[in-house]
Amino acid sequence: MKKLSYIAFTCISLVACSSTQPVYVEIPLDANYTKPRNFSNFNDYVLFLKKKASGQGVSDKVLKSVMNIQYIPKAVELDKKQIKKRRDPNTPPPPPNPNGVTRYLNKVLTQTKVKMAVNRWWEYQPQLTKASKNYGVQKEYIMALWGMESSFGRYQGSFDVLSVLATLSFDGRREKLFTQEFVNAMKMLESGYISRPEMKGSWAGAMGQTQFMPTSYLKYAVDGDNDGKKDIWHNEYDAFSSIASYLSTVGWDKNLPWGIEVKLSYPIDLSFSGISDKNAKTLAEWQSLGVYLAYPNATAVTKMNQLNKDKLWLVRPDGEKGRAFLVSNNYRTLLDWNRSNNFAISIGKFADRILEGVK
Numbered sequence: 001m002k003k004l005s006y007i008a009f010t011c012i013s014l015v016a017c018s019s020t021q022p023v024y025v026e027i028p029l030d031a032n033y034t035k036p037r038n039f040s041n042f043n044d045y046v047l048f049l050k051k052k053a054s055g056q057g058v059s060d061k062v063l064k065s066v067m068n069i070q071y072i073p074k075a076v077e078l079d080k081k082q083i084k085k086r087r088d089p090n091t092p093p094p095p096p097n098p099n100g101v102t103r104y105l106n107k108v109l110t111q112t113k114v115k116m117a118v119n120r121w122w123e124y125q126p127q128l129t130k131a132s133k134n135y136g137v138q139k140e141y142i143m144a145l146w147g148m149e150s151s152f153g154r155y156q157g158s159f160d161v162l163s164v165l166a167t168l169s170f171d172g173r174r175e176k177l178f179t180q181e182f183v184n185a186m187k188m189l190e191s192g193y194i195s196r197p198e199m200k201g202s203w204a205g206a207m208g209q210t211q212f213m214p215t216s217y218l219k220y221a222v223d224g225d226n227d228g229k230k231d232i233w234h235n236e237y238d239a240f241s242s243i244a245s246y247l248s249t250v251g252w253d254k255n256l257p258w259g260i261e262v263k264l265s266y267p268i269d270l271s272f273s274g275i276s277d278k279n280a281k282t283l284a285e286w287q288s289l290g291v292y293l294a295y296p297n298a299t300a301v302t303k304m305n306q307l308n309k310d311k312l313w314l315v316r317p318d319g320e321k322g323r324a325f326l327v328s329n330n331y332r333t334l335l336d337w338n339r340s341n342n343f344a345i346s347i348g349k350f351a352d353r354i355l356e357g358v359k
Contacts, residue, residue, distance in 0.1 A: 208232030259327030265290030
């Protein structure tokens with residue numbers, strides 16, 4: 001009888017001790033998954049990701065609560081479509097399209113979108129004004145990014161963020177990137193700013209009215225109205241302040257416009273173009289090389305005078321026969337948001353048209 005009691009006591013003790021031990025054994029963030037990437041191993045891979053999250057400080061309580069992470073074939077399908085749009089680096093580049101920027105702007109920057117932005121400018125003045133004042137970012141750029149990223153909050157995506165991040169990490173093409181994003185999404189839940197059911201986004205995990213990835217959310221999202229949340233999904237105070245926080249953090253200057261469209265009096269070698277530090281010149285230096293305003297109206301002249309305060313870069317996305325732009329460091333800041341010249345130009349042009357529309 002005593003023996004049975006001892007055994008029972010030992011078992012109870014072991015259960016009690018084991019219940020205090022971490023459920024998810026911590027593993028390094030750079031650990032490799034060695035099992036086959038078969039669908040049958042997806043749940044095991046999710047456990048593998050959770051162990052990495054545990055190693056990055058996510059609690060067992062949160063890890064246990066996050067269940068029902070699903071494999072999302074649509075995310076892989078869309079990722080593969082994105083790959084097809086990119087040129088194979090082993091093949092010769094196609095000849096530059098002199099109308100590339102124009103075609104892009106015609107597609108994404110319509111008069112309808114500008115009109116919607118102008119209408120919302122007046123509707124959301126308190127939110128825009130607060131974000132602009134607190135972070136030193138002009139309101140028209142906040143509105144332009146909001147409109148371009150999520151169509152003024154209307155299109156945010158309905159995918160379960162943890163599921164698509166786990167899926168894309170498991171797929172392996174950009175495993176390091178999506179593993180980090182998965183871990184950071186778990187850290188968001190740990191912070192308590194958002195619940196799992198609310199954490200919806202695009203097929204690649206971009207979230208809310210700002211379309212922030214989890215890493216960007218942790219770095220730049222802010223509580224714009226001091227209600228204790230950083231709600232970029234439903235709260236424009238938070239969304240606008242988070243956009244402005246991002247730009248301010250990476251170097252935005254409220255005293256500078258993004259840039260201006262220019263023309264060239266005579267050919268300038270393309271090696272002078274681009275946003276590397278070595279290509280920066282003063283306005284006077286660019287003018288001495290034959291750069292002049294493409295559309296010399298009063299607004300453009302005012303912008304050019306503002307650009308005279310700092311170093312500038314000549315950007316020619318479509319090569320020698322395409323359009324040319326003289327840009328400030330704010331343009332480089334927009335490229336930090338999205339590394340696409342077409343995107344950065346579209347935001348600058350959008351901001352210009354919004355400002356014209358509200359005057």
